[in-house]
Amino acid sequence: MSLxxxxxxxxxxxxxxxxxxxxxxxxxxxxxxxxxxxxxxxLAANEFEPALLELVxxxxxxxxxxxxxxxxxxxxxxxxxxAPYKTTPCTPPSLEDATVVHAADSRLDVRILPxxxxxxxxxxxxxxxxxxxxxxxxxxxxxxxxxLPGTHTKWVAVRDGVVEHFRTFMTGEMFALxxxxxxxxxxxSAREIDHDTFEQAVADAAENPQEIAASLFxxxxxxxxxxxxxxxxxxxxxxxxxxxxxxxVRDGFDLAAITLLGSDQISKAYHSALGRLGYRxxxxxxxxxxxxxxxxxxxxxxxxxx
Amino acid sequence: MSLxxxxxxxxxxxxxxxxxxxxxxxxxxxxxxxxxxxxxxxLAANEFEPALLELVxxxxxxxxxxxxxxxxxxxxxxxxxxAPYKTTPCTPPSLEDATVVHAADSRLDVRILPxxxxxxxxxxxxxxxxxxxxxxxxxxxxxxxxxLPGTHTKWVAVRDGVVEHFRTFMTGEMFALxxxxxxxxxxxSAREIDHDTFEQAVADAAENPQEIAASLFxxxxxxxxxxxxxxxxxxxxxxxxxxxxxxxVRDGFDLAAITLLGSDQISKAYHSALGRLGYRxxxxxxxxxxxxxxxxxxxxxxxxxx
Numbered sequence: 001m002s003l004x005x006x007x008x009x010x011x012x013x014x015x016x017x018x019x020x021x022x023x024x025x026x027x028x029x030x031x032x033x034x035x036x037x038x039x040x041x042x043l044a045a046n047e048f049e050p051a052l053l054e055l056v057x058x059x060x061x062x063x064x065x066x067x068x069x070x071x072x073x074x075x076x077x078x079x080x081x082x083a084p085y086k087t088t089p090c091t092p093p094s095l096e097d098a099t100v101v102h103a104a105d106s107r108l109d110v111r112i113l114p115x116x117x118x119x120x121x122x123x124x125x126x127x128x129x130x131x132x133x134x135x136x137x138x139x140x141x142x143x144x145x146x147x148l149p150g151t152h153t154k155w156v157a158v159r160d161g162v163v164e165h166f167r168t169f170m171t172g173e174m175f176a177l178x179x180x181x182x183x184x185x186x187x188x189s190a191r192e193i194d195h196d197t198f199e200q201a202v203a204d205a206a207e208n209p210q211e212i213a214a215s216l217f218x219x220x221x222x223x224x225x226x227x228x229x230x231x232x233x234x235x236x237x238x239x240x241x242x243x244x245x246x247x248x249v250r251d252g253f254d255l256a257a258i259t260l261l262g263s264d265q266i267s268k269a270y271h272s273a274l275g276r277l278g279y280r281x282x283x284x285x286x287x288x289x290x291x292x293x294x295x296x297x298x299x300x301x302x303x304x305x306x
Numbered sequence: 307m308s309l310x311x312x313x314x315x316x317x318x319x320x321x322x323x324x325x326x327x328x329x330x331x332x333x334x335x336x337x338x339x340x341x342x343x344x345x346x347x348x349l350a351a352n353e354f355e356p357a358l359l360e361l362v363x364x365x366x367x368x369x370x371x372x373x374x375x376x377x378x379x380x381x382x383x384x385x386x387x388x389a390p391y392k393t394t395p396c397t398p399p400s401l402e403d404a405t406v407v408h409a410a411d412s413r414l415d416v417r418i419l420p421x422x423x424x425x426x427x428x429x430x431x432x433x434x435x436x437x438x439x440x441x442x443x444x445x446x447x448x449x450x451x452x453x454l455p456g457t458h459t460k461w462v463a464v465r466d467g468v469v470e471h472f473r474t475f476m477t478g479e480m481f482a483l484x485x486x487x488x489x490x491x492x493x494x495s496a497r498e499i500d501h502d503t504f505e506q507a508v509a510d511a512a513e514n515p516q517e518i519a520a521s522l523f524x525x526x527x528x529x530x531x532x533x534x535x536x537x538x539x540x541x542x543x544x545x546x547x548x549x550x551x552x553x554x555v556r557d558g559f560d561l562a563a564i565t566l567l568g569s570d571q572i573s574k575a576y577h578s579a580l581g582r583l584g585y586r587x588x589x590x591x592x593x594x595x596x597x598x599x600x601x602x603x604x605x606x607x608x609x610x611x612x
Binding site: 174210241249 | 423476522524526534
């Protein structure tokens with residue numbers, strides 16, 4: 001018999017590349033946090049339950065159903081079970097909107113929160129809606145722009161706590177591909193970034209975003225014939241991509257009130273890029289924000305399960 | 307003793323991924339064409355001569371030096387021997403500008419043609435200058451815009467046979483990376499392209515090039531929630547990238563007189579994209595154009611070797 005304390009419920013953030021779980025008591029206090037690399041991208045539909053049990057089996061009390069609240073890509077069509085999107089304008093999904101998954105292990109009561117879709121321009125999110133929900137738990141009735149930097153950065157227009165519209169930018173993925181797999185990798189030898197070059201590139205791209213398609217190869221050329229350093233090359237690539245993104249969000253988003261959800265390097269880059277263009281943004285540590293959103297969802301569990 | 311006829315001279319197009327050689331007689335008639343995958347990208351400096359000899363040793367007459375005229379990346383700093391760039395504005399390099407390589411095999415007289423560089427905005431070409439030279443051999447004194455579509459598409463402003471300025475776009479490489487390695491690969495399952503979608507995307511991106519950073523993820527979203535087909539997704543990605551490129555070239559290039567050097571699928575895509583925006587371009591089969599340029603360079607061999 002295991003001495004491991006049992007979880008009152010389990011929160012799960014199941015992304016494309018990672019699986020993160022938290023065991024919580026009924027008041028939402030975190031007992032245990034675990035993760036694995038069994039992201040949705042590498043799993044067939046019947047492999048989700050075993051991947052989850054690997055991390056949580058010892059936390060499940062026998063003979064009762066433990067609630068498991070899931071957000072993220074596990075709810076996509078290629079995931080564990082499809083959780084159909086809510087459609088903008090809408091509040092972030094709550095447990096009432098969740099898809100109930102039939103698990104083989106009778107100790108599991110699994111509910112997957114849906115993402116949000118937008119019809120025009122077409123866009124989708126899965127996982128970020130729970131971060132937004134976690135943010136709104138602390139900032140009820142918020143009106144303003146949220147920016148969630150990442151591989152696929154989301155810009156979200158929120159009014160009175162309602163997600164009005166949003167837009168996704170592949171800036172992070174483009175940076176990763178161009179810096180590691182394109183001809184530019186030869187010029188970006190350094191790991192460090194030259195900050196002044198970064199800010200100048202942000203300003204250049206924001207002013208002439210249509211130039212970016214040509215400016216990118218110019219990074220390679222400047223490395224070859226003008227002595228551009230690896231640090232400056234990295235700054236220029238990152239600055240061009242983020243600057244072009246900021247040029248595109250100026251149209252549809254209120255940049256007078258921006259909250260950046262994130263604390264990592266990329267969030268700080270967005271923060272200084274916005275600053276260079278004269279926009280003030282509040283940088284908010286997002287480490288626990290997904291968990292906050294899952295805790296909020298769980299708060300109505302007794303209502304939906306009764 | 308080999309019965310193989312010997313070459314009067316050898317033309318070499320040595321790119322990053324491929325090595326192509328032609329054995330010619332003194333009048334420039336092609337006797338033999340061979341190629342290998344020993345591109346510059348995979349070779350150390352001392353591996354170039356053996357890679358060349360693999361393809362041409364049996365074509366070399368004994369006891370005399372056979373001229374070998376090379377263009378392309380073999381002349382880069384990481385290549386066989388550096389052939390320093392000419393600088394715009396300039397005519398395409400001729401054999402007088404070539405770097406003489408000291409070969410261990412006494413039957414070889416190797417000369418590498420330089421590329422062209424531009425100081426502001428910084429840009430470089432290696433190989434394309436010989437295509438331009440081949441085009442100008444048939445069109446002396448040409449004035450207008452040349453477009454050389456490819457992994458790194460070059461736009462070149464030519465006036466009276468002089469390369470005035472040029473610009474390189476990573477459009478081809480971006481398409482390859484985004485279609486095969488980004489999240490968009492899931493949406494671009496098809497190999498075929500929807501032509502109407504392509505043209506519409508060209509027009510959209512040319513009108514709002516700053517939107518492209520957001521439009522790209524929209525392809526994925528439309529595949530998920532709006533039934534966008536793989537063919538249409540491929541057309542949209544290609545159209546956005548080429549449309550944004552055309553928006554950028556409108557500023558610095560005369561689009562009233564465009565010659566497209568190329569006959570492959572990508573050149574045809576540029577041709578219809580230009581047409582959709584109301585620009586007429588002449589599509590010129592470029593298969594033999596590099597060889598034409600090398601033949602032109604060889605025509606002054608007796609002058610430089612005497």
